Amino acid sequence: MKKKKKISVQTIIEVMIRAVFFIIYPALFSTAFTGIKLIVEQITQRASLQWNSFVETLVVLLVFTIVFGRFFCGFACAFGTWGDFVYFISSTVRKKRKKKPLKCFSKAGKILRYLKYVVLLVVLLLCIKGYSSAVAVHSPFSAFSRFxxxxxxDSLIGTGLFLLVTAGMALEPRFFCRFLCPMGAVFSLMPVLPFSVIKRNRENCIPNCKACNLVCPANLEIPSDKEGDNATSGECFSCGKCIGKCPKQNTHNGLPGRLWLPMLVGKAVVLFVIFRILY
Ligand code: SF4
Ligand code: SF4
Ligand code: SF4
Incomplete structure:
Protein backbone atom coordinates (compact mmCIF):
# COMPACT_ATOMS: atom_id res chain seq x y z
CA MET A 1 0.00 0.00 0.00
CA LYS A 2 1.21 3.50 -0.82
CA LYS A 3 2.23 5.61 2.18
CA LYS A 4 0.24 8.86 2.36
CA LYS A 5 2.44 11.95 2.62
CA LYS A 6 1.58 14.10 5.64
CA ILE A 7 1.11 17.80 5.04
CA SER A 8 2.95 19.75 7.72
CA VAL A 9 1.46 22.56 9.80
CA GLN A 10 4.13 24.85 8.30
CA THR A 11 2.88 24.07 4.77
CA ILE A 12 -0.77 24.66 5.72
CA ILE A 13 0.06 28.02 7.33
CA GLU A 14 2.23 28.99 4.34
CA VAL A 15 -0.54 28.19 1.85
CA MET A 16 -3.06 30.20 3.89
CA ILE A 17 -0.80 33.27 4.14
CA ARG A 18 0.03 33.12 0.44
CA ALA A 19 -3.60 32.69 -0.60
CA VAL A 20 -4.69 35.72 1.44
CA PHE A 21 -1.98 38.00 0.00
CA PHE A 22 -2.42 36.61 -3.53
CA ILE A 23 -6.14 37.33 -3.54
CA ILE A 24 -6.24 40.60 -1.59
CA TYR A 25 -2.91 42.28 -2.50
CA PRO A 26 -1.85 40.98 -5.92
CA ALA A 27 -0.06 44.16 -7.04
CA LEU A 28 2.15 45.15 -4.10
CA PHE A 29 5.39 44.31 -5.94
CA SER A 30 4.53 46.39 -9.01
CA THR A 31 3.22 49.24 -6.82
CA ALA A 32 6.51 49.28 -4.88
CA PHE A 33 8.51 49.18 -8.11
CA THR A 34 6.54 52.11 -9.49
CA GLY A 35 7.60 53.90 -6.28
CA ILE A 36 11.26 53.28 -7.17
CA LYS A 37 10.76 54.52 -10.74
CA LEU A 38 9.04 57.68 -9.49
CA ILE A 39 11.81 58.45 -6.99
CA VAL A 40 14.53 57.96 -9.63
CA GLU A 41 12.63 60.12 -12.14
CA GLN A 42 12.10 62.88 -9.57
CA ILE A 43 15.77 62.82 -8.54
CA THR A 44 17.00 63.01 -12.15
CA GLN A 45 14.55 65.83 -12.93
CA ARG A 46 15.66 67.58 -9.73
CA ALA A 47 12.01 67.80 -8.73
CA SER A 48 10.96 67.72 -5.09
CA LEU A 49 10.21 64.21 -3.88
CA GLN A 50 6.50 63.47 -3.66
CA TRP A 51 5.00 61.17 -1.08
CA ASN A 52 2.24 59.03 -2.60
CA SER A 53 0.79 55.52 -2.28
CA PHE A 54 3.56 54.06 -4.52
CA VAL A 55 6.35 55.49 -2.38
CA GLU A 56 4.43 54.55 0.78
CA THR A 57 4.17 50.89 -0.33
CA LEU A 58 7.86 50.88 -1.24
CA VAL A 59 8.92 52.29 2.13
CA VAL A 60 6.74 49.83 4.08
CA LEU A 61 8.16 46.86 2.17
CA LEU A 62 11.77 48.03 2.46
CA VAL A 63 11.51 48.64 6.21
CA PHE A 64 9.74 45.30 6.66
CA THR A 65 12.54 43.59 4.71
CA ILE A 66 15.27 45.21 6.81
CA VAL A 67 13.58 44.08 10.03
CA PHE A 68 12.22 40.66 9.03
CA GLY A 69 14.25 39.63 5.99
CA ARG A 70 12.50 38.97 2.67
CA PHE A 71 9.24 37.81 4.21
CA PHE A 72 7.40 39.71 1.48
CA CYS A 73 9.19 37.74 -1.27
CA GLY A 74 8.82 34.46 0.60
CA PHE A 75 5.12 34.69 1.32
CA ALA A 76 3.31 37.85 0.33
CA CYS A 77 4.33 38.66 -3.26
CA ALA A 78 1.72 37.44 -5.73
CA PHE A 79 4.28 37.03 -8.54
CA GLY A 80 6.54 34.93 -6.30
CA THR A 81 3.55 32.80 -5.32
CA TRP A 82 2.63 32.36 -8.99
CA GLY A 83 6.20 31.18 -9.70
CA ASP A 84 6.18 28.71 -6.82
CA PHE A 85 2.77 27.40 -7.93
CA VAL A 86 3.99 26.83 -11.49
CA TYR A 87 7.14 25.07 -10.24
CA PHE A 88 5.07 22.95 -7.83
CA ILE A 89 2.84 21.77 -10.71
CA SER A 90 5.81 21.00 -12.98
CA SER A 91 7.74 19.12 -10.27
CA THR A 92 4.60 17.16 -9.23
CA VAL A 93 4.07 16.05 -12.82
CA ARG A 94 7.72 15.01 -13.07
CA LYS A 95 7.51 13.10 -9.78
CA LYS A 96 4.43 11.23 -11.05
CA ARG A 97 6.44 10.28 -14.13
CA LYS A 98 9.24 9.15 -11.78
CA LYS A 99 11.58 11.86 -13.03
CA LYS A 100 13.68 14.10 -10.81
CA PRO A 101 12.48 17.70 -10.37
CA LEU A 102 14.19 20.01 -12.83
CA LYS A 103 16.85 22.40 -11.58
CA CYS A 104 18.44 23.74 -14.73
CA PHE A 105 20.46 26.60 -13.30
CA SER A 106 21.91 25.19 -10.07
CA LYS A 107 25.50 26.07 -10.99
CA ALA A 108 24.97 28.91 -13.46
CA GLY A 109 22.58 30.50 -10.98
CA LYS A 110 25.48 31.81 -8.90
CA ILE A 111 26.41 34.08 -11.84
CA LEU A 112 22.92 34.59 -13.26
CA ARG A 113 21.72 36.09 -9.98
CA TYR A 114 23.58 39.30 -10.94
CA LEU A 115 21.40 39.66 -14.05
CA LYS A 116 18.60 41.16 -11.97
CA TYR A 117 20.79 44.19 -11.19
CA VAL A 118 21.36 44.69 -14.93
CA VAL A 119 17.58 44.47 -15.50
CA LEU A 120 17.05 47.01 -12.70
CA LEU A 121 19.57 49.42 -14.25
CA VAL A 122 18.17 49.05 -17.78
CA VAL A 123 14.58 49.61 -16.60
CA LEU A 124 15.57 52.67 -14.56
CA LEU A 125 17.57 54.10 -17.49
CA LEU A 126 14.57 53.65 -19.80
CA CYS A 127 12.38 55.47 -17.24
CA ILE A 128 14.89 58.32 -16.94
CA LYS A 129 14.91 58.62 -20.74
CA GLY A 130 11.13 59.07 -20.74
CA TYR A 131 9.95 55.54 -21.59
CA SER A 132 8.29 54.98 -18.23
CA SER A 133 4.78 54.38 -19.60
CA ALA A 134 6.03 52.01 -22.32
CA VAL A 135 7.96 50.03 -19.69
CA ALA A 136 4.84 49.82 -17.51
CA VAL A 137 2.54 48.74 -20.37
CA HIS A 138 4.88 46.09 -21.80
CA SER A 139 6.16 44.62 -18.55
CA PRO A 140 5.39 41.04 -17.51
CA PHE A 141 4.10 42.54 -14.23
CA SER A 142 1.27 44.28 -16.14
CA ALA A 143 0.48 41.12 -18.11
CA PHE A 144 0.34 39.19 -14.81
CA SER A 145 -1.96 41.82 -13.36
CA ARG A 146 -4.39 41.43 -16.35
CA PHE A 147 -4.16 37.65 -16.00
CA ASP A 154 -3.35 44.57 -23.64
CA SER A 155 0.27 44.14 -24.75
CA LEU A 156 1.65 41.36 -26.90
CA ILE A 157 5.21 42.07 -25.71
CA GLY A 158 4.18 41.98 -22.04
CA THR A 159 2.20 38.77 -22.56
CA GLY A 160 5.13 37.16 -24.39
CA LEU A 161 7.51 38.12 -21.58
CA PHE A 162 5.07 36.86 -18.96
CA LEU A 163 4.74 33.50 -20.77
CA LEU A 164 8.54 33.20 -21.11
CA VAL A 165 9.03 33.99 -17.42
CA THR A 166 6.31 31.48 -16.49
CA ALA A 167 8.06 28.80 -18.58
CA GLY A 168 11.31 29.61 -16.75
CA MET A 169 9.54 29.33 -13.41
CA ALA A 170 8.35 25.85 -14.38
CA LEU A 171 11.97 24.79 -15.01
CA GLU A 172 13.76 26.36 -12.07
CA PRO A 173 12.61 27.30 -8.57
CA ARG A 174 12.16 31.08 -8.27
CA PHE A 175 13.59 31.61 -11.78
CA PHE A 176 12.26 35.16 -12.14
CA CYS A 177 12.94 36.18 -8.52
CA ARG A 178 16.55 34.97 -8.52
CA PHE A 179 17.66 36.11 -11.95
CA LEU A 180 15.40 38.81 -13.37
CA CYS A 181 13.19 40.65 -10.90
CA PRO A 182 14.21 44.31 -10.58
CA MET A 183 12.24 44.61 -7.35
CA GLY A 184 14.04 41.50 -6.04
CA ALA A 185 17.33 43.23 -6.90
CA VAL A 186 16.38 46.11 -4.62
CA PHE A 187 15.23 43.80 -1.82
CA SER A 188 18.44 41.76 -2.03
CA LEU A 189 20.49 44.91 -1.38
CA MET A 190 18.70 45.64 1.88
CA PRO A 191 20.59 44.95 5.09
CA VAL A 192 18.77 42.41 7.26
CA LEU A 193 18.73 42.57 11.05
CA PRO A 194 20.62 39.63 12.56
CA PHE A 195 17.58 37.91 14.09
CA SER A 196 16.07 37.46 10.63
CA VAL A 197 19.08 35.79 8.98
CA ILE A 198 18.83 32.01 8.58
CA LYS A 199 21.82 30.01 9.83
CA ARG A 200 22.66 26.53 11.03
CA ASN A 201 24.73 24.97 13.76
CA ARG A 202 27.12 23.05 11.51
CA GLU A 203 28.77 21.14 14.38
CA ASN A 204 25.41 19.62 15.18
CA CYS A 205 24.69 18.56 11.57
CA ILE A 206 24.06 14.95 10.54
CA PRO A 207 27.21 13.79 8.65
CA ASN A 208 26.85 14.26 4.86
CA CYS A 209 23.39 15.77 5.24
CA LYS A 210 22.51 18.45 2.69
CA ALA A 211 18.76 18.45 3.16
CA CYS A 212 18.52 22.18 3.97
CA ASN A 213 20.65 23.21 0.98
CA LEU A 214 18.77 20.93 -1.40
CA VAL A 215 15.35 22.27 -0.45
CA CYS A 216 16.44 25.92 -0.70
CA PRO A 217 14.67 27.59 -3.66
CA ALA A 218 17.44 30.21 -3.77
CA ASN A 219 20.05 27.44 -4.08
CA LEU A 220 21.98 28.80 -1.09
CA GLU A 221 24.48 27.05 1.11
CA ILE A 222 23.00 27.75 4.54
CA PRO A 223 25.77 29.56 6.47
CA SER A 224 27.07 28.48 9.84
CA ASP A 225 26.14 30.58 12.85
CA LYS A 226 29.77 30.32 14.05
CA GLU A 227 31.13 31.94 10.87
CA GLY A 228 29.12 35.13 11.29
CA ASP A 229 28.58 34.97 7.52
CA ASN A 230 25.61 37.04 6.37
CA ALA A 231 26.71 37.27 2.74
CA THR A 232 23.73 35.35 1.35
CA SER A 233 21.07 37.00 3.51
CA GLY A 234 19.98 39.29 0.67
CA GLU A 235 19.33 36.32 -1.63
CA CYS A 236 17.38 34.39 1.03
CA PHE A 237 13.59 34.60 0.61
CA SER A 238 13.02 33.89 4.33
CA CYS A 239 10.75 31.07 3.15
CA GLY A 240 11.72 28.83 6.08
CA LYS A 241 11.85 25.68 3.90
CA CYS A 242 15.31 24.88 5.32
CA ILE A 243 13.89 25.20 8.83
CA GLY A 244 10.97 22.88 8.08
CA LYS A 245 13.23 20.32 6.37
CA CYS A 246 15.97 19.92 8.98
CA PRO A 247 15.47 16.66 10.93
CA LYS A 248 17.46 18.07 13.85
CA GLN A 249 15.88 21.54 14.01
CA ASN A 250 19.37 22.78 13.43
CA THR A 251 18.54 25.67 11.10
CA HIS A 252 17.32 28.81 12.84
CA ASN A 253 17.04 32.57 12.64
CA GLY A 254 18.82 33.13 15.93
CA LEU A 255 15.66 32.35 17.91
CA PRO A 256 14.49 28.89 19.07
CA GLY A 257 13.06 26.89 16.12
CA ARG A 258 9.65 26.52 17.81
CA LEU A 259 9.16 30.29 17.50
CA TRP A 260 9.45 30.23 13.70
CA LEU A 261 5.77 29.47 13.01
CA PRO A 262 4.25 31.91 15.54
CA MET A 263 6.63 34.57 14.21
CA LEU A 264 5.62 33.78 10.65
CA VAL A 265 1.95 34.25 11.48
CA GLY A 266 2.81 37.43 13.42
CA LYS A 267 4.71 38.92 10.45
CA ALA A 268 1.84 38.11 8.09
CA VAL A 269 -0.71 39.73 10.41
CA VAL A 270 1.42 42.85 10.91
CA LEU A 271 1.99 43.35 7.15
CA PHE A 272 -1.66 42.66 6.38
CA VAL A 273 -2.86 45.15 9.02
CA ILE A 274 -0.42 47.82 7.79
CA PHE A 275 -1.81 47.58 4.26
CA ARG A 276 -5.41 47.45 5.58
CA ILE A 277 -4.77 50.72 7.40
CA LEU A 278 -3.04 52.30 4.39
CA TYR A 279 -5.59 51.29 1.74
S1 SF4 B 1 11.82 38.73 -6.23
FE1 SF4 B 1 10.28 40.02 -7.26
S2 SF4 B 1 8.73 38.64 -8.07
FE2 SF4 B 1 10.00 37.50 -6.64
S3 SF4 B 1 8.88 37.55 -4.78
FE3 SF4 B 1 10.34 39.26 -4.68
S4 SF4 B 1 9.28 41.04 -5.55
FE4 SF4 B 1 8.08 39.22 -6.04
S1 SF4 C 1 19.25 19.72 7.23
FE1 SF4 C 1 19.89 20.13 9.35
S2 SF4 C 1 21.30 18.48 9.84
FE2 SF4 C 1 21.08 18.49 7.62
S3 SF4 C 1 22.79 19.79 6.91
FE3 SF4 C 1 20.99 21.11 7.15
S4 SF4 C 1 21.18 21.94 9.22
FE4 SF4 C 1 22.54 20.17 9.10
S1 SF4 D 1 15.35 27.64 2.25
FE1 SF4 D 1 16.21 28.81 3.95
S2 SF4 D 1 18.08 29.78 3.14
FE2 SF4 D 1 16.87 29.08 1.40
S3 SF4 D 1 15.62 30.87 0.81
FE3 SF4 D 1 14.37 29.66 2.21
S4 SF4 D 1 14.81 30.49 4.23
FE4 SF4 D 1 16.41 31.23 2.86
Missing part, protein backbone atom coordinates in the same frame (compact mmCIF):
# COMPACT_ATOMS: atom_id res chain seq x y z
CA UNK A 148 -4.92 37.92 -12.25
CA UNK A 149 -8.02 40.01 -13.03
CA UNK A 150 -9.04 37.44 -15.68
CA UNK A 151 -8.89 40.16 -18.33
CA UNK A 152 -7.55 40.03 -21.89
CA UNK A 153 -3.91 41.08 -22.23
Missing amino acids: HQLKMA
Whole structure:
Protein backbone atom coordinates (compact mmCIF):
# COMPACT_ATOMS: atom_id res chain seq x y z
CA MET A 1 0.00 0.00 0.00
CA LYS A 2 1.21 3.50 -0.82
CA LYS A 3 2.23 5.61 2.18
CA LYS A 4 0.24 8.86 2.36
CA LYS A 5 2.44 11.95 2.62
CA LYS A 6 1.58 14.10 5.64
CA ILE A 7 1.11 17.80 5.04
CA SER A 8 2.95 19.75 7.72
CA VAL A 9 1.46 22.56 9.80
CA GLN A 10 4.13 24.85 8.30
CA THR A 11 2.88 24.07 4.77
CA ILE A 12 -0.77 24.66 5.72
CA ILE A 13 0.06 28.02 7.33
CA GLU A 14 2.23 28.99 4.34
CA VAL A 15 -0.54 28.19 1.85
CA MET A 16 -3.06 30.20 3.89
CA ILE A 17 -0.80 33.27 4.14
CA ARG A 18 0.03 33.12 0.44
CA ALA A 19 -3.60 32.69 -0.60
CA VAL A 20 -4.69 35.72 1.44
CA PHE A 21 -1.98 38.00 0.00
CA PHE A 22 -2.42 36.61 -3.53
CA ILE A 23 -6.14 37.33 -3.54
CA ILE A 24 -6.24 40.60 -1.59
CA TYR A 25 -2.91 42.28 -2.50
CA PRO A 26 -1.85 40.98 -5.92
CA ALA A 27 -0.06 44.16 -7.04
CA LEU A 28 2.15 45.15 -4.10
CA PHE A 29 5.39 44.31 -5.94
CA SER A 30 4.53 46.39 -9.01
CA THR A 31 3.22 49.24 -6.82
CA ALA A 32 6.51 49.28 -4.88
CA PHE A 33 8.51 49.18 -8.11
CA THR A 34 6.54 52.11 -9.49
CA GLY A 35 7.60 53.90 -6.28
CA ILE A 36 11.26 53.28 -7.17
CA LYS A 37 10.76 54.52 -10.74
CA LEU A 38 9.04 57.68 -9.49
CA ILE A 39 11.81 58.45 -6.99
CA VAL A 40 14.53 57.96 -9.63
CA GLU A 41 12.63 60.12 -12.14
CA GLN A 42 12.10 62.88 -9.57
CA ILE A 43 15.77 62.82 -8.54
CA THR A 44 17.00 63.01 -12.15
CA GLN A 45 14.55 65.83 -12.93
CA ARG A 46 15.66 67.58 -9.73
CA ALA A 47 12.01 67.80 -8.73
CA SER A 48 10.96 67.72 -5.09
CA LEU A 49 10.21 64.21 -3.88
CA GLN A 50 6.50 63.47 -3.66
CA TRP A 51 5.00 61.17 -1.08
CA ASN A 52 2.24 59.03 -2.60
CA SER A 53 0.79 55.52 -2.28
CA PHE A 54 3.56 54.06 -4.52
CA VAL A 55 6.35 55.49 -2.38
CA GLU A 56 4.43 54.55 0.78
CA THR A 57 4.17 50.89 -0.33
CA LEU A 58 7.86 50.88 -1.24
CA VAL A 59 8.92 52.29 2.13
CA VAL A 60 6.74 49.83 4.08
CA LEU A 61 8.16 46.86 2.17
CA LEU A 62 11.77 48.03 2.46
CA VAL A 63 11.51 48.64 6.21
CA PHE A 64 9.74 45.30 6.66
CA THR A 65 12.54 43.59 4.71
CA ILE A 66 15.27 45.21 6.81
CA VAL A 67 13.58 44.08 10.03
CA PHE A 68 12.22 40.66 9.03
CA GLY A 69 14.25 39.63 5.99
CA ARG A 70 12.50 38.97 2.67
CA PHE A 71 9.24 37.81 4.21
CA PHE A 72 7.40 39.71 1.48
CA CYS A 73 9.19 37.74 -1.27
CA GLY A 74 8.82 34.46 0.60
CA PHE A 75 5.12 34.69 1.32
CA ALA A 76 3.31 37.85 0.33
CA CYS A 77 4.33 38.66 -3.26
CA ALA A 78 1.72 37.44 -5.73
CA PHE A 79 4.28 37.03 -8.54
CA GLY A 80 6.54 34.93 -6.30
CA THR A 81 3.55 32.80 -5.32
CA TRP A 82 2.63 32.36 -8.99
CA GLY A 83 6.20 31.18 -9.70
CA ASP A 84 6.18 28.71 -6.82
CA PHE A 85 2.77 27.40 -7.93
CA VAL A 86 3.99 26.83 -11.49
CA TYR A 87 7.14 25.07 -10.24
CA PHE A 88 5.07 22.95 -7.83
CA ILE A 89 2.84 21.77 -10.71
CA SER A 90 5.81 21.00 -12.98
CA SER A 91 7.74 19.12 -10.27
CA THR A 92 4.60 17.16 -9.23
CA VAL A 93 4.07 16.05 -12.82
CA ARG A 94 7.72 15.01 -13.07
CA LYS A 95 7.51 13.10 -9.78
CA LYS A 96 4.43 11.23 -11.05
CA ARG A 97 6.44 10.28 -14.13
CA LYS A 98 9.24 9.15 -11.78
CA LYS A 99 11.58 11.86 -13.03
CA LYS A 100 13.68 14.10 -10.81
CA PRO A 101 12.48 17.70 -10.37
CA LEU A 102 14.19 20.01 -12.83
CA LYS A 103 16.85 22.40 -11.58
CA CYS A 104 18.44 23.74 -14.73
CA PHE A 105 20.46 26.60 -13.30
CA SER A 106 21.91 25.19 -10.07
CA LYS A 107 25.50 26.07 -10.99
CA ALA A 108 24.97 28.91 -13.46
CA GLY A 109 22.58 30.50 -10.98
CA LYS A 110 25.48 31.81 -8.90
CA ILE A 111 26.41 34.08 -11.84
CA LEU A 112 22.92 34.59 -13.26
CA ARG A 113 21.72 36.09 -9.98
CA TYR A 114 23.58 39.30 -10.94
CA LEU A 115 21.40 39.66 -14.05
CA LYS A 116 18.60 41.16 -11.97
CA TYR A 117 20.79 44.19 -11.19
CA VAL A 118 21.36 44.69 -14.93
CA VAL A 119 17.58 44.47 -15.50
CA LEU A 120 17.05 47.01 -12.70
CA LEU A 121 19.57 49.42 -14.25
CA VAL A 122 18.17 49.05 -17.78
CA VAL A 123 14.58 49.61 -16.60
CA LEU A 124 15.57 52.67 -14.56
CA LEU A 125 17.57 54.10 -17.49
CA LEU A 126 14.57 53.65 -19.80
CA CYS A 127 12.38 55.47 -17.24
CA ILE A 128 14.89 58.32 -16.94
CA LYS A 129 14.91 58.62 -20.74
CA GLY A 130 11.13 59.07 -20.74
CA TYR A 131 9.95 55.54 -21.59
CA SER A 132 8.29 54.98 -18.23
CA SER A 133 4.78 54.38 -19.60
CA ALA A 134 6.03 52.01 -22.32
CA VAL A 135 7.96 50.03 -19.69
CA ALA A 136 4.84 49.82 -17.51
CA VAL A 137 2.54 48.74 -20.37
CA HIS A 138 4.88 46.09 -21.80
CA SER A 139 6.16 44.62 -18.55
CA PRO A 140 5.39 41.04 -17.51
CA PHE A 141 4.10 42.54 -14.23
CA SER A 142 1.27 44.28 -16.14
CA ALA A 143 0.48 41.12 -18.11
CA PHE A 144 0.34 39.19 -14.81
CA SER A 145 -1.96 41.82 -13.36
CA ARG A 146 -4.39 41.43 -16.35
CA PHE A 147 -4.16 37.65 -16.00
CA HIS A 148 -4.92 37.92 -12.25
CA GLN A 149 -8.02 40.01 -13.03
CA LEU A 150 -9.04 37.44 -15.68
CA LYS A 151 -8.89 40.16 -18.33
CA MET A 152 -7.55 40.03 -21.89
CA ALA A 153 -3.91 41.08 -22.23
CA ASP A 154 -3.35 44.57 -23.64
CA SER A 155 0.27 44.14 -24.75
CA LEU A 156 1.65 41.36 -26.90
CA ILE A 157 5.21 42.07 -25.71
CA GLY A 158 4.18 41.98 -22.04
CA THR A 159 2.20 38.77 -22.56
CA GLY A 160 5.13 37.16 -24.39
CA LEU A 161 7.51 38.12 -21.58
CA PHE A 162 5.07 36.86 -18.96
CA LEU A 163 4.74 33.50 -20.77
CA LEU A 164 8.54 33.20 -21.11
CA VAL A 165 9.03 33.99 -17.42
CA THR A 166 6.31 31.48 -16.49
CA ALA A 167 8.06 28.80 -18.58
CA GLY A 168 11.31 29.61 -16.75
CA MET A 169 9.54 29.33 -13.41
CA ALA A 170 8.35 25.85 -14.38
CA LEU A 171 11.97 24.79 -15.01
CA GLU A 172 13.76 26.36 -12.07
CA PRO A 173 12.61 27.30 -8.57
CA ARG A 174 12.16 31.08 -8.27
CA PHE A 175 13.59 31.61 -11.78
CA PHE A 176 12.26 35.16 -12.14
CA CYS A 177 12.94 36.18 -8.52
CA ARG A 178 16.55 34.97 -8.52
CA PHE A 179 17.66 36.11 -11.95
CA LEU A 180 15.40 38.81 -13.37
CA CYS A 181 13.19 40.65 -10.90
CA PRO A 182 14.21 44.31 -10.58
CA MET A 183 12.24 44.61 -7.35
CA GLY A 184 14.04 41.50 -6.04
CA ALA A 185 17.33 43.23 -6.90
CA VAL A 186 16.38 46.11 -4.62
CA PHE A 187 15.23 43.80 -1.82
CA SER A 188 18.44 41.76 -2.03
CA LEU A 189 20.49 44.91 -1.38
CA MET A 190 18.70 45.64 1.88
CA PRO A 191 20.59 44.95 5.09
CA VAL A 192 18.77 42.41 7.26
CA LEU A 193 18.73 42.57 11.05
CA PRO A 194 20.62 39.63 12.56
CA PHE A 195 17.58 37.91 14.09
CA SER A 196 16.07 37.46 10.63
CA VAL A 197 19.08 35.79 8.98
CA ILE A 198 18.83 32.01 8.58
CA LYS A 199 21.82 30.01 9.83
CA ARG A 200 22.66 26.53 11.03
CA ASN A 201 24.73 24.97 13.76
CA ARG A 202 27.12 23.05 11.51
CA GLU A 203 28.77 21.14 14.38
CA ASN A 204 25.41 19.62 15.18
CA CYS A 205 24.69 18.56 11.57
CA ILE A 206 24.06 14.95 10.54
CA PRO A 207 27.21 13.79 8.65
CA ASN A 208 26.85 14.26 4.86
CA CYS A 209 23.39 15.77 5.24
CA LYS A 210 22.51 18.45 2.69
CA ALA A 211 18.76 18.45 3.16
CA CYS A 212 18.52 22.18 3.97
CA ASN A 213 20.65 23.21 0.98
CA LEU A 214 18.77 20.93 -1.40
CA VAL A 215 15.35 22.27 -0.45
CA CYS A 216 16.44 25.92 -0.70
CA PRO A 217 14.67 27.59 -3.66
CA ALA A 218 17.44 30.21 -3.77
CA ASN A 219 20.05 27.44 -4.08
CA LEU A 220 21.98 28.80 -1.09
CA GLU A 221 24.48 27.05 1.11
CA ILE A 222 23.00 27.75 4.54
CA PRO A 223 25.77 29.56 6.47
CA SER A 224 27.07 28.48 9.84
CA ASP A 225 26.14 30.58 12.85
CA LYS A 226 29.77 30.32 14.05
CA GLU A 227 31.13 31.94 10.87
CA GLY A 228 29.12 35.13 11.29
CA ASP A 229 28.58 34.97 7.52
CA ASN A 230 25.61 37.04 6.37
CA ALA A 231 26.71 37.27 2.74
CA THR A 232 23.73 35.35 1.35
CA SER A 233 21.07 37.00 3.51
CA GLY A 234 19.98 39.29 0.67
CA GLU A 235 19.33 36.32 -1.63
CA CYS A 236 17.38 34.39 1.03
CA PHE A 237 13.59 34.60 0.61
CA SER A 238 13.02 33.89 4.33
CA CYS A 239 10.75 31.07 3.15
CA GLY A 240 11.72 28.83 6.08
CA LYS A 241 11.85 25.68 3.90
CA CYS A 242 15.31 24.88 5.32
CA ILE A 243 13.89 25.20 8.83
CA GLY A 244 10.97 22.88 8.08
CA LYS A 245 13.23 20.32 6.37
CA CYS A 246 15.97 19.92 8.98
CA PRO A 247 15.47 16.66 10.93
CA LYS A 248 17.46 18.07 13.85
CA GLN A 249 15.88 21.54 14.01
CA ASN A 250 19.37 22.78 13.43
CA THR A 251 18.54 25.67 11.10
CA HIS A 252 17.32 28.81 12.84
CA ASN A 253 17.04 32.57 12.64
CA GLY A 254 18.82 33.13 15.93
CA LEU A 255 15.66 32.35 17.91
CA PRO A 256 14.49 28.89 19.07
CA GLY A 257 13.06 26.89 16.12
CA ARG A 258 9.65 26.52 17.81
CA LEU A 259 9.16 30.29 17.50
CA TRP A 260 9.45 30.23 13.70
CA LEU A 261 5.77 29.47 13.01
CA PRO A 262 4.25 31.91 15.54
CA MET A 263 6.63 34.57 14.21
CA LEU A 264 5.62 33.78 10.65
CA VAL A 265 1.95 34.25 11.48
CA GLY A 266 2.81 37.43 13.42
CA LYS A 267 4.71 38.92 10.45
CA ALA A 268 1.84 38.11 8.09
CA VAL A 269 -0.71 39.73 10.41
CA VAL A 270 1.42 42.85 10.91
CA LEU A 271 1.99 43.35 7.15
CA PHE A 272 -1.66 42.66 6.38
CA VAL A 273 -2.86 45.15 9.02
CA ILE A 274 -0.42 47.82 7.79
CA PHE A 275 -1.81 47.58 4.26
CA ARG A 276 -5.41 47.45 5.58
CA ILE A 277 -4.77 50.72 7.40
CA LEU A 278 -3.04 52.30 4.39
CA TYR A 279 -5.59 51.29 1.74
S1 SF4 B 1 11.82 38.73 -6.23
FE1 SF4 B 1 10.28 40.02 -7.26
S2 SF4 B 1 8.73 38.64 -8.07
FE2 SF4 B 1 10.00 37.50 -6.64
S3 SF4 B 1 8.88 37.55 -4.78
FE3 SF4 B 1 10.34 39.26 -4.68
S4 SF4 B 1 9.28 41.04 -5.55
FE4 SF4 B 1 8.08 39.22 -6.04
S1 SF4 C 1 19.25 19.72 7.23
FE1 SF4 C 1 19.89 20.13 9.35
S2 SF4 C 1 21.30 18.48 9.84
FE2 SF4 C 1 21.08 18.49 7.62
S3 SF4 C 1 22.79 19.79 6.91
FE3 SF4 C 1 20.99 21.11 7.15
S4 SF4 C 1 21.18 21.94 9.22
FE4 SF4 C 1 22.54 20.17 9.10
S1 SF4 D 1 15.35 27.64 2.25
FE1 SF4 D 1 16.21 28.81 3.95
S2 SF4 D 1 18.08 29.78 3.14
FE2 SF4 D 1 16.87 29.08 1.40
S3 SF4 D 1 15.62 30.87 0.81
FE3 SF4 D 1 14.37 29.66 2.21
S4 SF4 D 1 14.81 30.49 4.23
FE4 SF4 D 1 16.41 31.23 2.86
